[in-house]
Amino acid sequence: MPADRLSRTAPAPKTGIVHLGLGAFFRAHGAIYTEEAVAHSGGDWGIIGVSLQSPTMHDALTPQGGTYTALELAPEGAKPRHVQIVTEVLVAQDNPLAVLEKMADPAIRIVSLTVTEKGYCHAPATGALNLAHPDIQHDLGNPLPRSAPGFLVRALELRRQRGLAPFTVLSCDNLPENGRVVRGVVLALAQQIDPALADWIAQQGRFPATMVDRIVPATKPEDLATVATLTGTHDAAPVLHEPFRQWVIEDDFVSGARPDWASAGAQMVRDVTPFEHMKLRMLNGTHSALAYLGYLAGHETIADTVADPVFAGFVRRLWQDEIIPALTPPPGVSLADYATALFGRYANPAIRHRTWQIAMDGSQKLPQRILGTLAEAQATGRACPGLMLAVAAWMRYVGGIDETGAPIDVRDPLADRLRALSDGADTPEGKVQALLSVSEIFPPALAVPLEAPLTSAYLALLDKGARAATHEVFA
Incomplete structure (x- = not known):
């Protein structure tokens, strides 16, 4: 008899974070830290996930209410947990305006991202924005962006127009000085679009650096069967991860607004x-x-x-x-x-x-x-x-x-x-x-x-x- 589809067992939390690039790593790392922080200290920090291009994650998670299984793989055996901090998944390519409106919502105080190194549209050797990148070329002349830097800049532009404070931009990618890198590409793109916007972001925005660590192998088709056997439910989008995890975060957020990640074991530091x-x-x-x-x-x-x-x-x-x-x-x-x-x-x-x-x-x-x-x-x-x-x-x-x-x-x-x-x-x-x-x-x-x-x-x-x-x- 087929297993029932995984579904939400707790009310969806109110949202405070939009995450760009809802891949396996973030769902096995930052999302779990955030769920544990909310469980320990409260706060409206539910996560809206955004897939920049592919509808795969939206199609897998939406019927499950955004929830999924995180399977810890230890030498002594596997241990599943039901993660319910993600409230919604959007596909930017299908409806970029909907994504921008979510990012411009006053309730959103953090926009985090795991878009891999290539998602920053920069030159890896220098960290500078690649203005010749086709997605950046598109975003320079189009208010409905394609790139991660484009979504950040256009959403911040909306917040400035509406008299709202900027959100904190929190890179969770494996880049040295990732806060500096994302700040640099955002300011460079904003400068091309509107120098006054770039000045506002530079003065009021925050781009804390982070260090993330957890080995998260790609999920294979046979892993779905393993999860179904362990949990008795069918999960279309489980993630697998090692027991170890580490998150070091520069404690520099707009108005100090952030989940109590330290209560979940994250290290809040001055210098990452x-x-x-x-x-x-x-x-x-x-x-x-x-x-x-x-x-x-x-x-x-x-x-x-x-x-x-x-x-x-x-x-x-x-x-x-x-x-x-x-x-x-x-x-x-x-x-x-x-x-x-x-x-x-x-x-x-x-x-x-x-x-x-x-x-x-x-x-x-x-x-x-x-x-x-x-x-x-x-x-x-x-x-x-x-x-x-x-x-x-x-x-x-x-x-x-x-x-x-x-x-x-x-x-x-x-x-x-x-x-x-x-x-x-x-x-x-x-x-x-x-x-x-x-x-x-x-x-x-x-x-x-x-x-x-x-x-x-x-x-x-x-x-x-x-x-x-x-x-x-x-x-």
Whole structure:
């Protein structure tokens, strides 16, 4: 007998947050923190979710009243919970005006977003708004926007016209100084539309930085059956996540209005920077390194990859020799202990986090996750052969052919351009030079000193294969 459809069991809370990009990560992280904060301390902080393009999440969650199952995957077993903080899901592409009106509602005090790095329509190497981006070009002349920066600016414009205070813009994406990045793209776009609006946002708006951490693998069709078995209900949009979570938030909100996230375990701090550098470089940087090298070596997941002693030893040396020496730890944090805990999380066999999934959008991720460490190492004369091999593996990956000659399904906003650059070069040296010419990823001042070591690493991958090259890099 088919399971009943999941449905709301508690009254929907009054809303105070609009979230752009209602994907799996936010529903497994920020939404749960918010629900727990409301349960502990009260407040009207229900969440209106917005999908910027696809109706998939709207179609899955709306029949369920916005509710869904969050399934914690621990080595000892899975534990479900019913999350009911999301009150409504809109599709921006279908009705952008409805989204703007929700964002301009006086009850909304925070607009948060998880739109991935590419959703900010910026140049990852510099953080500057890409005014040539087709969605930004559209939004400059159209009051019904397409991009996340466009929705933020046009909604703030409505609030200013109506005499309302701005909402706080809370980025929850894996970007260094994400508050500064989103503030920069919003002000740059507003300046093009109306300089007076840009001045108002700069003076009265708030863009706190955050650091978010939880491994959230993509939900697969078979996971729906697992959730149905565990809960006795059919959920069309469950999320899966590891037990660990962390949220560090700069405590800087318009009029101080925010949920009591600290009661749910979030860290409210004055400066997020040490936390975000630690996480972006130690977790996200090694995640990307393992994703590209592991994929090329034939490993499907991160857990599979670190179960291979070659990659287990490699990632430990990356932390010890190349990443930790370039970091200043947050107060009271041992980076060595953090690395040990990260390895335990990677090795969790219940988390099937695919290397292919982590490898997506590498052109947007590399500058924050790996190139920052390499730039600092170049400035001090410190060698980083492991991270060089990781970047070389990305270069081979975006070439679109794996070590067996099979095609790679490369998902990246620059995928066609990167493939054309790689294919257009006749030699390995030429391929490295061509990819280093992409200034949105590699600033010219960094590309020049990287060319020789990256070429050497790329040749090692071609000659020996990813596993053998990884084995020898620290030999």
